[in-house]
Amino acid sequence: MLRYAPYLLAGVLFGFVLIKSEAASWYRIQEMFHFQSFHMFGILFSAIATGMLSIQLIKRMGARRSLDGQTIVIPEKPPGWVSYVAGGLIFGLGWGLIGLCPGPIFALVGTGSLGALVVLAGALHGTWLYGALKQHLPH
Amino acid sequence: METLLAWLYAPWPWYVAGPLIGLMVPLMLFIGNRSFGISSNLRHLCAITQPPQVGVEFFKYDWKEHTWSLMFVIGTALGGFFAGVVFANPEPVNLSLAAQEMLTAWGFSQPSGSLVPEELFHPSVRNFALLFACGVLVGFGTRYAAGCTSGHAITGLSTLQLPSLYAILGIFGGGLIASWLLVPWMLRG
Numbered sequence: 001m002l003r004y005a006p007y008l009l010a011g012v013l014f015g016f017v018l019i020k021s022e023a024a025s026w027y028r029i030q031e032m033f034h035f036q037s038f039h040m041f042g043i044l045f046s047a048i049a050t051g052m053l054s055i056q057l058i059k060r061m062g063a064r065r066s067l068d069g070q071t072i073v074i075p076e077k078p079p080g081w082v083s084y085v086a087g088g089l090i091f092g093l094g095w096g097l098i099g100l101c102p103g104p105i106f107a108l109v110g111t112g113s114l115g116a117l118v119v120l121a122g123a124l125h126g127t128w129l130y131g132a133l134k135q136h137l138p139h
Numbered sequence: 140m141e142t143l144l145a146w147l148y149a150p151w152p153w154y155v156a157g158p159l160i161g162l163m164v165p166l167m168l169f170i171g172n173r174s175f176g177i178s179s180n181l182r183h184l185c186a187i188t189q190p191p192q193v194g195v196e197f198f199k200y201d202w203k204e205h206t207w208s209l210m211f212v213i214g215t216a217l218g219g220f221f222a223g224v225v226f227a228n229p230e231p232v233n234l235s236l237a238a239q240e241m242l243t244a245w246g247f248s249q250p251s252g253s254l255v256p257e258e259l260f261h262p263s264v265r266n267f268a269l270l271f272a273c274g275v276l277v278g279f280g281t282r283y284a285a286g287c288t289s290g291h292a293i294t295g296l297s298t299l300q301l302p303s304l305y306a307i308l309g310i311f312g313g314g315l316i317a318s319w320l321l322v323p324w325m326l327r328g
Contacts, residue, residue, distance in 0.1 A: 004206060004207055004210040006170045006171075007167075007170060007171075007173075007207045007208070007210040007211045007214065008210045008211070008213060008214040008217075009214060010163065010166050010167070010170065010211060010214065011210065011211035011212060011213060011214020011215045011217070011218060012214040012215070012217050012218040012221065013159065013214075013218060014160065014163055014211070014214070014215050014218060015214060015215035015216060015217060015218020015219040015220075015221075015222065016218035016219075016221055016222040017151065017156050017159045017160055017218070017222075018160075018215070018218070018219065018222075019218070019219050019222035019223045019254070020149075020150055020151040020156065020222050020228075021150070021151050021152075021153065021155075021156030021157075021160075022150055022232055022254060023156065023160075024219070024254055025232050025250075025254035025255065026254070026255045026256055026259065026260075027232045027234055027238065027242075027250050027254070027255075027256070028232065028234075029314075029318070030238065030241070030242075030318055030322065031234055031235060031237075031238040033314050033315055033317075033318035033319070034237070034238065034241060034318060034319070036234075036235045036237035036238040036241065037234070037235040037237075037238060038153070039153050040153075041153075042152075042153030042154065042157060043153045043156050043157040043160065044157065044288075044292060044293075045157065046153060046154055046157030046158050046161065047156075047157040047158065047160040047161035047292075047293050048161065048292065048293060048296045048297055049157075049158075049161065050157065050158040050160075050161025050162055050164075050297075051161040051162075051163075051164035051165070051293055051294065051296075051297025051298075052296070052297045052298075052299075054161070054162065054164060054165035054297075055164065055165065055297050055298055057165075058165060058168065066168060066169055066170060066171050066172040067169060067170055067171065068170075068171050068172075070171065070172040071172070072168050072169070072172050073172060074168070074298050075174045075298075076300065077285070077286075077295060077300045077302040077303060078285075078302070079301075079302065080302060081302070081305040083283055083284060083285065084284050084285070084291075084302045084303075084305035084306040084309060085284075085305050085306070085308060085309040086283060086284070086309065087279075087280045087281065087282070087283025087284025087285070087306065087309065088280065088284045088291070088305070088306040088307065088308065088309020088310040088311075088312070088313065089280070089309040089310070089312055089313040090276050090279055090280030090283060090284075090313065091276065091277055091279075091280025091281045091283075091284055091287060091309075091310055091313060092280070092309060092310040092311060092312060092313020092314040092315075092316075092317065093276050093280070093313040093314070093316060093317045093321070094273045094274065094275075094276030094277035094280060094313075094317070095277060095288075095310065095313070095314050095317070096313060096314035096315065096316065096317025096318040096321070096322065097269075097273045097276070097317045097318075097321055097322060097325065098259065098269075098270060098273040098274075098277075099255065100255075100277070101177075101277065101281075101287050101288045101289075102177040102178040102180070102181065102277065102281060102287045102288070102289070103177045103215060103287070103288065103289050105274075105277070106177065106180075106212045106215040106216045106219065107215050107216065107218060107219030107222075107223070108219060108223070108254065108255070109216050109219065110215070110216030110217055110218065110219025110220040110223065110224075111219050111220060111222075111223030111224055111254075112220070112223075112224065113255065113260065114260075114262055115255065115259070115260035115261075115262070115266065115267070115270050116255075116260075118267045118270040118271050118274065119270045119271070119273065119274040119277070120274065121271060121274060122270065122271035122272060122273065122274020122275045122277070122278065123181050123274040123275070123277045123278030123281075124181055124184055124185060124274075124278060125271075125274070125275055125278065126181075126274060126275035126276060126277060126278025126279035126280070126282075127181040127182055127184075127185050127278035127279065127281075127282050128185050128195070128198075128278075129275065129278075129279055130197070130278070130279045130282040130283055131182070131185060131195045131196075131197030131198050131282070132195050132197075134196075134197050137283065
């Protein structure tokens with residue numbers, strides 16, 4: 001189990017940041033979608049910029065090994081657009097309505113929010129529904 | 140020491156939070172060559188609980204290979220506990236004036252300490268039905284799109300992947316429709 005400790009700790013930091021930055025706040029999400037504050041856009045843009053910069057650094061490093069000795073590979077997403085746009089649209093509807101995407105759902109569950117737990121239950125059912133209907137959907 | 144404590148209780152500005160979130164991408168690669176993303180855990184949780192007699196193909200795989208990812212979201216919930224309970228910010232969300240006025244126009248009260256509005260999260264049959272239904276949209280949509288804000292917006296765009304750009308366009312489009320049309324309509328009901 002000890003080899004999973006770094007992931008647990010990284011998760012703790014992630015959850016802490018989601019709550020402290022109020023990215024897990026319904027109010028902040030409404031404010032973002034109505035372009036009334038730079039706060040959420042600042043979070044997203046600086047997160048992407050940091051990620052991009054780190055990826056470029058990793059690519060330029062000679063030895064690209066992870067802590068457990070694997071060669072670091074940046075995974076490629078399968079090509080296409082239908083499932084990405086359609087799935088994104090459905091997810092976006094839910095996100096815009098209740099102001100919680102998956103990361104914040106888990107973080108908010110940790111704060112003891114019963115409502116967030118109901119959202120998580122719904123999300124698990126939605127995931128199961130997708131799995132059951134997958135072969136009938138355009139991808 | 141006092142400054143550090145004050146920082147733990149205070150809300151964090153975007154230029155602190157954003158880079159820390161972005162660092163999750165190289166951090167996951169460094170720890171064990173993993174791709175940062177949250178919503179795949181919803182699939183793993185389904186795979187764990189799937190009864191063998193139902194047998195949906197999508198959930199037939201060895202979820203134990205993804206234990207690292209499940210540990211990450213357990214951590215996320217723990218982090219939420221520390222940030223939202225142990226070091227809870229005593230001040231309400233400091234919204235922009237425009238957002239405050241919008242809430243008033245919607246007939247909503249101003250934030251009062253909780254990150255989410257009582258009007259939507261207070262335990263009631265109507266609220267919980269709505270939260271559940273929206274959760275279904277989030278779960279269905281993120282699996283259909285094979286990622287959420289973390290996997291597509293952060294990891295996908297950081298690694299310059301076109302599919303993630305399509306996903307973001309969909310996500311933001313859906314969010315705009317919900318936030319501009321559905322939320323005001325929902326609040327009237």
